[in-house]
Amino acid sequence: MPNTNRILVVDDSDHVRILVSKRLKHRDFLEIDTAQNGKVALEKVKTFHPDVIFLDAVMPEMGGLEVLQSVKKDSPGIIIVMMSSISAREEILQFKEAGADAYLLKPFEDQKFDEVLEKALTLLKSKKEG
Amino acid sequence: MQCMRCKTEQEVLQKFCNECGAAMGLTCDRCGTVNRMEARHCGACGQPLVASLQEGGAAAARHGRPLPVRQYTTSEIEELLILRRVIKAGEESAKILTQNEIDNLF
Secondary structure: OOOOEEEEEEOOOHHHHHHHHHHHHOOOOEEEEEEOOHHHHHHHHHHOOOOEEEEEOOOOOOOHHHHHHHHHHHOOOOEEEEEEOOOEHHHHHHHHHOOOOEEEEOOOOHHHHHHHHHHHHHHHHHHHHO | OEOOOOOOEOOOOOOEOOOOOOEOEEEOOOOOOEEEOOOOEOOOOOOEOOHHHHHHHHHHHHOOOOOOOOOOOHHHHHHHHHHHHHHHHHHHHOOEOOHHHHHHHO
């Protein structure tokens, strides 16, 4: 039986958190939690110990980039998928350079979400094995 | 188009004659389009072409001699090249990406 993977969904929009969580519930062996801002997300990293974080790039107080940098510094094994409507190459490259593993452009189709989730889980598996 | 010096036919409008190297057209400083020798303004962007052509340079053009196009110093050329690189880098970084292009980055 495969191990259960923990997924944390971080977004200041209730709508996005609900939407993403619902989509994740379609999958077996996933444990899901959510955070409405960067500070709560960092607390949940310590208590929930997520394997994968779906992280909104633009949030009040603490932005996604700051959260990303902090998580990658303390827990580099966590896979981070950025979610944003930002589509400018320069800004996307900032997230990549900070360690983001994937980038999901909002609004996204269910199919694309599933594809990125699959990629994240594959990356996670190879990190755990390697 | 025919070279005014050696009369060789050229397949396309180009800067210099394939046969004798005589100037064939005027290159626009702004957009790089090659225009006919007689042109006063660039056909692509409207930029006025070499002032010397309007002040007697037309005779030189008719005889197929290279025109006294704007002469740049080495440092001016370097500045232009740097400026071009900066503009290109700016355009590149501000480029809007699709999800597929983003996927290729990661």
